[in-house]
Amino acid sequence: MDKLAILCVDDEQTMLNGLKKALRRAVDNEYLIETLECAQDALVAMDELWQDGYDVPIVISDYIMPNMKGDEFLRRVHALSPKTRKIMLTGQATIEAMGYVINHANLYRYIAKPLDLNDFNLTIKEALNSYFQARKLEQFYATLESKIVQRTRQLHEKNQQLTQLNQTLSEKNDQLIKLNQEKNEFLSIAAHDLKNPLSAIQGVACVIESDYDEMPKEEAIEMVGMISSTSRKMFDLIKNILDVNAIESGKTKISLQVVDILPTLQSLVAQYAYQAKRKNITLHASETFETSDVLTALVDNNLVHQVMDNLLSNAVKYSPHGKDIFVRLSQCKNLIHCEIQDEGPGLSEAEQQKLFGKFSRLTPKPTGDEHSTGLGLFIVKKLVKIMNGNVWCESGLGQGATFIVEFPTDKN
Ligand SMILES: Nc1ncnc2c1ncn2[C@@H]1O[C@H](COP(=O)(O)OP(=O)(O)O)[C@@H](O)[C@H]1O
Ligand SMILES: [Mg+2]
Secondary structure (H helix, E strand, C coil): EEEEEEEECCHHHHHHHHHHHHHHHHCCCCCCCEEECCCHHHHHHHHHHHHHCCCEEEEEECCCCCCCCHHHHHHHHHHHHHEEEEEEECCCCHHHHHHHHHHCCCEEEEECCCCCCCHHHHHHHHHHHHHHHHHHHHHHHHHHHHHHHHHHHHHHHHHHHHHHHHHHHHHHHHHHHHHHHHHHHHHHHHHHHHHHHHHHHHHHHHHHHHCCCCCHHHHHHHHHHHHHHHHHHHHHHHHHHEEEEEHHHHCCCCCCCEEEHHHHHHHHHHHHHHHCCCCCCEEEECHHHHCCCCCEECCHHHHHHHHHHHHHHHHHHHHCCCCCCEEEEECCEEEEEEEEECCCCCCCCHHHHHHHCCCCCCCCCCCCCCCCCCCHHHHHHHHHHCCCEEEEEEEEECCCCCEEEEEEEECC
């Protein structure tokens, strides 16, 4: 609570004494009552009161005073403290002077001399009342305004957050739509790829069922063989689809360990050398294969096997009869470097762009009636990536293809 003061100016000391007495009766004891004989001193006193932390709700001034008259004095008080209630004592004040203070000092009341104590009492009480009510109202508006500012800011922030959330939601929605489209496409290609072999199996099975008695044994064996090889292809496709699904849903089991790559590659080369021989294709392994160097990488051994199996099977699958395939393994700084080079049809720049996509069966076709799903390299790319490696193809149309895979060593 502020300290409170009431200031009175009159050039007659007796009047000041009377005012002081009357005020003492009208207001609480806590009010300081300052009385001054001249307006200039009163302005200085007002200033000091403010500096001392006083609130001055009422200033009472005589009109006729030497140097500065009451109207001018109250005008100045008003300029300094508009809310202070200003009361003028009028004995000889002219109409003009009254008009002046009313207009320029927002005069609260004028009181005729000599004082009518009852009227004075009432006037002072009313003036205080009106002053404090105005102050309360002012404080109320100030807090209201700051509350409005705060709420507006909060609303604005919330609005921004909402806009941002909306944008993320819309982006996520677009992604979902795209993923759903991809899934549908994937499903329709997979279903189509399974439909043909399945209807072939069905057809052959029907023939065996109806002609079983008259069918020569060799023919029956051939048909069963067809069922067996076709169902194997379907099994391969389903295995690929499940691999893709596991990769895309982040469920591929992976355990990175320090592994010597060489034995895996050696066993795959031995396995494919046998298949290649049927096409008169020769597999050449680099000298590294003969040395006892250990080429260790930080990988998952099963996944490395799957990756290299895919690349070697492609080299054999797409190479014409009588060609050579070169397999190289080396270490360069912190990378194990595997290369599989063939002398097949190679791939144009445009087809190389599509090579690692889903179901991308391109211009080169299997040369020994092997099965093609178009998913092998897509899986290769994803598996290499989750092992922190890199895979790419270097090729030109008619110039063979070299597939290169790099795996990080354990020294990274
Ligand atoms: N070594 C290669 N030489 C030429 N073309 C290849 C080679 N490897 C892959 N391709 C082409 O890339 C396509 C995608 O290969 P891949 O994803 O392994 O599927 P798939 O072998 O089941 O067809 C193949 O259909 C083929 O046209
Ligand atoms: Mg393949």
